[in-house]
Amino acid sequence: MSGLDDVIATETTLSDVDGEAGRLVIRGRSLDELVIGCRYEDVLALLWAGLFPESAGADQIARGLGAARLQVFEQSRAADAQLAEQPPVDAVRTLLSRFEEGNDPSTALRLVAALAVFTPAVIRRAHGLEAIRPDPGLGHAADMLRMLHGEAPHPDQARALDRYLVSAVDHGLNASTFTARVIASTRAGLTSALIGAICALKGPLHGGAPGPVLDMLDAVGEPEAARPWLEAALSRGERLMGFGHRIYRVRDPRADALKGALERLAQAGRLDPARLRLAEAVEHAALELLSRNKPGRPLLTNLEFYTALLLEALGFPREAFTCVFAAGRAGGWVAHAREQVLRGRLIRPLSRYVGPRPSEAA
Ligand code: ACO
Secondary structure (H helix, E strand, O other): OOOOOOOOOOOOOOEEEEOOOOEEEEOOEEHHHHHHHOOHHHHHHHHHOOOOOOOOOHHHHHHHHHHHHHHHHHHHOOOOHHHHOOOHHHHHHHHHOOOOOOOOHHHHHHHHHHHHHHHHHHHHHHOOOOOOOOOOOOOHHHHHHHHHHOOOOOHHHHHHHHHHHHHHOOEOEOHHHHHHHHHHHOOOOHHHHHHHHHHHHOOOOOOOOHHHHHHHHHHHOOHHHHHHHHHHHHHOOOOOOOEOOOOOOOOOHHHHHHHHHHHHHHHOOOOOHHHHHHHHHHHHHHHHHHHHHOOOOOOOEOHHHHHHHHHHHOOOOHHHHHHHHHHHHHHHHHHHHHHHHHHOOOOOOOOOOOOOOHHHHO
């Protein structure tokens, strides 16, 4: 009961997480297939089909998203000095809260675009740099990197971020998606649903994990130190970030999708191979120690472990990793919020009262 394990709270046609087989299916297509052949824009078209009065194809979504990035850009200039002092995810959430409410496709595109535009703007502002105007002609992932670094990314880097955004786009009824659906079920609107989802995402047990993964790698320092460092952390009762999952009892398929992207970046000389070796040593030791400590509970590598390395290699600062996660997951949040409005009812579960009754309390 605690944590709602095994409770089926809704039916969905959007995604299915098979925790025993380690398979993620999005609208009938497996993630393995999507990460190889699809841009983020293609996956948005797949996810959003039938959820708005008029369905848009992938090219139309790509054009609409490019235009929406330009449209929201002016609002990113409101990333003032005060916002720059906040953690990036809080600054992005504050900027989003200035958006109008809405339920239409243009609100959906603006919200997804905003996360891609606000994230680099907030990062640059924190370093005293001006935000960079989007280029609507570029792919969503490539433009996000261009807005971060001020120059067009290498195609391998753009592909790696695209692969990450696709891997992160949807994943059943995780905590942030459930939050989005609860808010949408009250008919509050897409903007509110996404802001609430970001609030749920930022916690370290969900989308806040990849920053701490890098802190762990830095603290370990070298491959030989992995085992004693992790052993000491576990004996202090700490959780190892990037491992374990509520649903998966085998390796998270998204971890492998990202590992493939990382290996390609390393081959292209865009990732320090020593960093990858260190991560592999930490992963190897962590898996061994976790299986020894919890023999009955498979605790395996999750999405966040290799996310940390990938986003670091692409030049995102660790404190902003959750924003990049949100930029990918936003497409899924929109789809779930719309599905909830179209096919669901107000979400209103019961609680069992276990406190004192009036006569006992007196
Ligand atoms: N390191 C050490 N121990 C762990 C870990 C971990 N990463 N994960 C779970 N455990 C332990 C728990 O402490 C618990 O021990 P106990 O029974 O002695 O109290 C036991 O394993 C069972 O864990 P659950 O409570 O069943 O795990 P739950 O399903 O509630 O949590 C979660 C899943 C939150 C992902 C957990 O594994 C965790 O905290 N991982 C680290 C944070 C992380 O990587 N988060 C990202 C998740 S992926 C995502 O959101 C995209």
